[in-house]
Amino acid sequence: MIGRDLLGIEDLDRSDIERILQTAEHMGEIGEREVKKVPTLRGRTLVNLFFEPSTRTQTSFEIAGKRLSADVVNFSPRSSSLTKAESILDTARTLDAMDPDAVVVRHAVAGVPKRIADVLEAPVINAGDGAHEHPTQALLDLFTVRREKGRIDGLTVTIVGDIVHSRVARSNIYGFLKMGAEVRLAAPPPMIPAAVETLGVKAFTSLREALDGADVVMALRIQNERFAGSYFPSVREYAATFGIDRATLRYAKDDAIVMHPGPVNRGVELSHDLADHRPSVILDQVRNGVSIRMAVLYLISGRLHRGGVA
Amino acid sequence: MSRLIGHGRPGILKGANAALLTPSRETDKGATLTQDEVQEKAPGEPRGARNGPRTILDETGIRRTLMRIAHEILERTEDPGLLYLVAIPNGGVPLAREIARNLRQIAGIDVAVGILDTTLYRDDLTTTAERPLLRLTEMPSAVDGRIVILVDDVVKTGRTIRAAMDALMDFGRPQVVQVVGLVDRGHRELPIKLDYVGKNVPTSPNENLRLRGDAGELRGRLELVLEPSDAADSDDSSRSARKGGGA
Numbered sequence: 001m002i003g004r005d006l007l008g009i010e011d012l013d014r015s016d017i018e019r020i021l022q023t024a025e026h027m028g029e030i031g032e033r034e035v036k037k038v039p040t041l042r043g044r045t046l047v048n049l050f051f052e053p054s055t056r057t058q059t060s061f062e063i064a065g066k067r068l069s070a071d072v073v074n075f076s077p078r079s080s081s082l083t084k085a086e087s088i089l090d091t092a093r094t095l096d097a098m099d100p101d102a103v104v105v106r107h108a109v110a111g112v113p114k115r116i117a118d119v120l121e122a123p124v125i126n127a128g129d130g131a132h133e134h135p136t137q138a139l140l141d142l143f144t145v146r147r148e149k150g151r152i153d154g155l156t157v158t159i160v161g162d163i164v165h166s167r168v169a170r171s172n173i174y175g176f177l178k179m180g181a182e183v184r185l186a187a188p189p190p191m192i193p194a195a196v197e198t199l200g201v202k203a204f205t206s207l208r209e210a211l212d213g214a215d216v217v218m219a220l221r222i223q224n225e226r227f228a229g230s231y232f233p234s235v236r237e238y239a240a241t242f243g244i245d246r247a248t249l250r251y252a253k254d255d256a257i258v259m260h261p262g263p264v265n266r267g268v269e270l271s272h273d274l275a276d277h278r279p280s281v282i283l284d285q286v287r288n289g290v291s292i293r294m295a296v297l298y299l300i301s302g303r304l305h306r307g308g309v310a
Numbered sequence: 311m312s313r314l315i316g317h318g319r320p321g322i323l324k325g326a327n328a329a330l331l332t333p334s335r336e337t338d339k340g341a342t343l344t345q346d347e348v349q350e351k352a353p354g355e356p357r358g359a360r361n362g363p364r365t366i367l368d369e370t371g372i373r374r375t376l377m378r379i380a381h382e383i384l385e386r387t388e389d390p391g392l393l394y395l396v397a398i399p400n401g402g403v404p405l406a407r408e409i410a411r412n413l414r415q416i417a418g419i420d421v422a423v424g425i426l427d428t429t430l431y432r433d434d435l436t437t438t439a440e441r442p443l444l445r446l447t448e449m450p451s452a453v454d455g456r457i458v459i460l461v462d463d464v465v466k467t468g469r470t471i472r473a474a475m476d477a478l479m480d481f482g483r484p485q486v487v488q489v490v491g492l493v494d495r496g497h498r499e500l501p502i503k504l505d506y507v508g509k510n511v512p513t514s515p516n517e518n519l520r521l522r523g524d525a526g527e528l529r530g531r532l533e534l535v536l537e538p539s540d541a542a543d544s545d546d547s548s549r550s551a552r553k554g555g556g557a
Contacts, residue, residue, distance in 0.1 A: 022443075022444075023441075023443075023444055026427065026444035026445070026446065026447065027444075029447050029448075030430075033480055033481055034480065034481055034482050035479075035480035035481075037480070038430040038431065038477075038480070039430070039431060039476070040430040040431075040435055043436075068430075298430075298441060299441050301441075302438070302440055302441035
């Protein structure tokens with residue numbers, strides 16, 4: 001059950017997710033207007049607190065906030081995984097003293113948004129914490145799939161790549177399972193978390209088997225600079241075994257769509273051609289991200305007012 | 311997790327869902343179109359009973375009224391080609407469609423019908439904790455230079471019309487904006503007047519007037535029903551409590 005914060009998909013139930021998707025459906029229409037702005041959050045302040053740089057997610061939240069007329073402030077303090085929790089919380093408390101109405105937090109360490117939420121007055125939205133969760137990414141992925149396929153229930157979704165380090169994978173596993181999809185994972189064995197099947201997913205080390213009959217193929221970014229040589233022998237070998245191109249896509253359903261949270265390593269996770277053209281829906285994911293974040297800000301900010309009408 | 315489930319704060323999403331089950335009294339959108347409610351209430355509570363729901367306009371009455379309004383619109387509009395009917399959901403939608411049908415029948419003109427949700431423009435969003443559900447907005451043609459006629463079922467405080475005008479301006483610059491209200495209840499809180507009124511119905515501010523019928527279509531059991539606000543606010547449990555002799 002969701003409280004006033006949005007820390008992870010794990011905390012949501014199906015009706016919460018459906019309500020967010022439904023709200024996002026209507027938010028998308030605002031982006032098509034002459035004036036792409038509604039006065040809903042006029043006079044409210046949204047702080048983007050990004051300890052880890054992320055142009056895409058931060059920009060998406062910024063546009064979402066501005067379309068709802070919130071004042072958006074970006075704050076990117078320097079911080080590493082070695083920074084003491086106390087100094088992170090100090091930063092958060094300092095911000096809180098300036099009375100923001102919602103704080104979007106990204107940090108390289110899992111659990112930091114939760115720690116910050118515990119000390120803040122303002123609601124906290126997790127924009128990605130370590131390998132834990134990235135709830136708005138999963139919501140926009142669910143939204144994109146539902147728009148493409150008309151449903152999520154009963155679909156087969158294959159997530160390919162670095163599952164073990166991926167907050168996107170974790171949030172999507174929770175999200176797609178809660179919405180009634182079958183979730184499959186495909187990766188080199190070291191990139192599949194131990195005991196992941198207890199979540200209710202099926203893990204494969206053969207891409208071909210994992211793709212068989214899939215409706216949705218979701219490739220994850222490989223951080224090749226960090227992992228080549230340790231988790232897989234070489235980037236070239238990864239691309240040959242787990243890269244998606246039109247040939248491997250033939251194992252999936254004819255109308256399968258291809259997704260990627262971006263940025264794509266072209267020629268590694270996806271072939272150059274797939275990175276830019278249907279059936280990949282990568283730019284739709286980006287566009288839908290704004291609608292989803294508008295929906296989340298709208299729904300979260302309903303609890304913002306202090307001492308309003310009972 | 312402690313923050314998520316502790317503190318006694320209701321979940322925002324759940325709470326918001328629950329809020330949908332009871333009509334809002336902050337705005338003048340008293341009317342909703344829920345077929346369930348019609349079926350639920352019709353047998354149990356005889357119309358005309360003291361403090362019970364009372365029909366203000368039945369289906370025939372509504373159709374006649376909308377036909378008259380269509381004639382009035384034509385009478386007052388020099389260039390009907392510029393007309394654009396914009397419905398305020400949910401109640402305005404079947405009404406605007408019926409007016410468009412009438413205009414086609416009387417004058418042979420096809421008038422665009424749009425739907426404009428005013429939720430994100432409401433002036434009470436900062437004071438309501440639960441977020442109202444958004445409704446469809448569908449504006450099939452440009453509003454610039456058009457004679458836009460906003461269509462709502464029940465107009466009371468005028469706040470919804472204010473919100474609709476603000477929303478409309480975000481789509482462009484209409485030449486004229488006019489308002490149709492199937493029912494005018496009075497109790498205005500903003501300087502808004504109706505250009506076309508179906509029926510003036512003096513009501514007490516805490517009564518509720520709702521349009522009943524199939525969502526989106528004017529057929530079958532559509533009627534405007536006046537009911538005491540405690541009845542309108544009730545869900546199943548409080549309704550049965552009242553039957554049991556409650557206040």
